[in-house]
Amino acid sequence: MQDPFDLNPSQDMMNPDKYRLIRDNPGTPSSVGNTQGTVSGGLLGMPGMGYGGGGAPGRAMNPYDNPAYGQMNNGMGNRQINNGMGYGQMNNGMGNRPNTPNGGQMNTSGIYLTLQEMEGLRKSINSRYIFLVIALIAPIFLSLIFARNVLALRGMALFMMVLVPVVALIVLLPGIRKKKDRLKALYKETFVKQLLMEHFQDVFYDWKRGFDEMWVRHTGLVRMGNRYHSEDYLCALWRGVRFEQADVTVQYHNNSGRNSYTVTYFQGRMFSFDYTRKQTMPVMVHSKDFRYAGTPDNRLKLDKVEMEDVEFNKEFAVKAMNPHDAFYILTPAMMQRLKYLHQMYGRVTMVIVQQKLYIGLDNRVDAFDAQTTRAIEYPRERERMLRDVKVIEALIEILNCLP
Numbered sequence: 001m002q003d004p005f006d007l008n009p010s011q012d013m014m015n016p017d018k019y020r021l022i023r024d025n026p027g028t029p030s031s032v033g034n035t036q037g038t039v040s041g042g043l044l045g046m047p048g049m050g051y052g053g054g055g056a057p058g059r060a061m062n063p064y065d066n067p068a069y070g071q072m073n074n075g076m077g078n079r080q081i082n083n084g085m086g087y088g089q090m091n092n093g094m095g096n097r098p099n100t101p102n103g104g105q106m107n108t109s110g111i112y113l114t115l116q117e118m119e120g121l122r123k124s125i126n127s128r129y130i131f132l133v134i135a136l137i138a139p140i141f142l143s144l145i146f147a148r149n150v151l152a153l154r155g156m157a158l159f160m161m162v163l164v165p166v167v168a169l170i171v172l173l174p175g176i177r178k179k180k181d182r183l184k185a186l187y188k189e190t191f192v193k194q195l196l197m198e199h200f201q202d203v204f205y206d207w208k209r210g211f212d213e214m215w216v217r218h219t220g221l222v223r224m225g226n227r228y229h230s231e232d233y234l235c236a237l238w239r240g241v242r243f244e245q246a247d248v249t250v251q252y253h254n255n256s257g258r259n260s261y262t263v264t265y266f267q268g269r270m271f272s273f274d275y276t277r278k279q280t281m282p283v284m285v286h287s288k289d290f291r292y293a294g295t296p297d298n299r300l301k302l303d304k305v306e307m308e309d310v311e312f313n314k315e316f317a318v319k320a321m322n323p324h325d326a327f328y329i330l331t332p333a334m335m336q337r338l339k340y341l342h343q344m345y346g347r348v349t350m351v352i353v354q355q356k357l358y359i360g361l362d363n364r365v366d367a368f369d370a371q372t373t374r375a376i377e378y379p380r381e382r383e384r385m386l387r388d389v390k391v392i393e394a395l396i397e398i399l400n401c402l403p
Contacts, residue, residue, distance in 0.1 A: 111190075111378065114186060114190055115190075115376060115377075115378060117186065118183055118186050118187060118190070118370075118376050119375060119376050121179050121182055121183040121186075122183060122370075122372050122375075122376060124179055125176055125179050125180060125183065125372060126372065128172050128175065128176050128179075129176065131168075131172065132168055132169070132172045132173075132176075135164055135165060135167075135168030135172075136165045136168065138164075183370065183372070184207070184369075184370070185207075187369075187370040187376075187381075188207045188368065191381050191382055191385045192205070192207070192368045192385055193205055195382070195385050195386060195389050196234065196236065196389065199238070199389050199393070200236035200237060200238050200392075201236065201237040201238070202235075202236055202237045203234070203235075203236040204234070204235045204236070205232075205233070205234050205235075205236075206233050207231060207232050207233075207368065208231060209230075209231065209233045209246075210229070210230025210231045210232060210233045210246035210247060210248060211230045211233065211244075211246045211248060211270060212230075213228045213230075216228075216230075216248060216250070216270065217294070217297055218296070218297040219270075219272075219294075219296065219297075219351055219358040220282070220284065220293075220294040220295045220296030220297060220351050220358075221266075221270060221293070221294060221349045221350075221351055221358055221359075221360040222248075222250050222265055222266040222292055222293065222294050222349060222360060222362075223250075223265055223292040223293065223294045224250060224265075224294065225250050225251050225252030225253070225263070225265050226251075226252055226253055227249075227250070227251040227252070227253050227262075228248075228249070228250055228251075229248075229249045230246050230247060230248045230249070231246065231247050231366075232245075232246055232247045232366070232367060232368050233245075233246045234246070238392065238393060238396060239396070239402055240402070240403050241273060241274050241396050241401050241402060241403065242273075242274045243271060243272060243273045243274070243392065243396065244271065244272040245269055245270065245271045245272070245392060246269070246270060247268070247269055247366045247367055247368075248266060248267075248268070248269070248270045248360070249264070249266065249267045250264075250265040250266040250267075250292075251263065251264050251265060252265060264364075265292040266292060266349075266360060266362050267362065267363075267364045267365075267366075268347075268360060268361045268362045268363045268364060268365060269360070269361050269363075269367050269391070270358070270359070270360045270361075271358070271359050271360075271361075271392070271395060272356060272357070272358050273356070273357045273358075273359075273395070273396060273399065273401045274355065274356065274357075274401065275352060275355055275356055275357035275399075275401055276355055276403055277329070277400065278325075278328060278329070279354055279355055280322070280325040280328070280329065280352060280353065280354070281300070281320070281321040281322050281325055281353065282296045282300065282302060282320065282321055282351060282352070282353040283318070283319075283320045283321075283325050283326050283329055283330075283351070283352045283353070284296070284302060284317075284318065284319040284320070284349075284350070284351050285316055285317070285318050285330070285338065285348075285349075285350045285351075286316065286317055286347075286348065286349040286350065287315060287316055287317075287342045287347050287348045287349070288314075288315060288316065288317055289346075289347050290347035290348065290349050290362055293317075293349050296351055296353060300321050301321065302319035302320060302321055303319060303320065303321070303323070304317070304318070304319055305318040305319065305320050305323050305326045305327075306318075307326070307327075307330055307335065308332075309332065309335050311339070312330075312335045312338070312339065315339060315342060316335075316338060316339075316342075318330065329352055333400075334399075334400060337398045337399065337400075338350070340398065341361075341395075341398060345361045345363055345391075346361065346362060346363045347361070347362035347363070348360070348361060348362070349362065357399060357401060359395065359399070361391075367388040367391070368385060368388055371384075
């Protein structure tokens with residue numbers, strides 16, 4: 001019998017067992033055969049992860065701690081499985097690959113309880129936001145009403161206008177922030193990390209960190225402002241290609257009295273791929289609707305290059321230190337692929353230098369994030385996260401990075 005939680009995401013929406021297990025059977029373990037499972041040992045002494053669907057073969061997982069999985073201590077040969085979150089984790093400091101007789105049986109109540117907690121957090125956050133808005137607006141109207149009718153109450157009205165919003169902010173904001181962090185952590189571990197493990201190898205994922213600001217400056221993908229933020233860092237391997245990716249936001253904020261404003265130079269995803277086709281001096285390509293392209297941090301002068309494709313020249317700007325490198329990389333097929341990327345993802349900026357290809361998609365969207373405006377449902381969220389994962393695979397193929 002196939003574990004319903006192990007289905008391809010495209011089958012999730014049509015799978016009645018998935019809905020039955022999540023909706024109706026929160027306390028019933030999955031009835032899957034007792035097949036022996038394998039768990040990946042720790043890398044450099046770090047804990048390894050693996051899960052088996054009710055005894056199904058455990059898979060190799062990222063050797064980094066993951067609160068969405070239960071812990072198994074195999075250091076002294078004892079097996080203590082915590083299925084509170086639905087999965088099993090083995091700690092094997094020597095990096096061996098022991099077999100577990102029951103494969104780390106998965107309890108469907110783990111997924112159910114996790115989804116239930118996320119939904120409770122989402123509702124609580126939204127309700128607190130609503131109460132906060134009311135607390136900020138209501139005192140103003142009440143104060144204006146009382147102050148008009150009773151002159152003596154004007155001082156109290158002003159006091160209410162200041163005190164109530166301040167108290168509401170002090171009381172509610174820390175709780176909202178704490179709940180948002182908890183919801184984000186659960187979401188990343190439940191949906192994002194699981195899919196990354198399934199699609200890539202040698203995965204290291206840290207949603208709290210991103211690309212260093214100096215790294216982005218060095219690539220020349222974007223002009224640097226005075227505000228910077230990055231998260232959802234991923235380093236992994238796909239079909240022999242090593243890559244990195246992260247969400248990046250670059251802004252310029254001007255605070256000079258009346259002319260205070262903020263300009264967003266870039267908000268989207270940045271990628272770094274191994275590119276072994278040819279070792280080149282810097283070649284820059286960016287769509288002309290992306291107005292904030294930077295310059296690679298190599299102190300070399302780049303000259304504008306006109307390609308033979310007239311339509312491509314209307315859509316993209318190309319600069320290179322050596323025009324021959326630009327013509328070698330931007331073949332007719334490659335130019336067609338870049339036009340396709342522009343059509344699919346919006347503003348594009350790309351730099352190829354040495355044996356690295358850097359690309360940024362300025363689509364003003366953060367990847368791998370939950371949508372808190374509606375209920376969190378397992379099949380739909382898994383499908384959303386799968387689309388973000390597939391962008392990486394598509395870029396590697398489209399940009400001709402495969403060895």
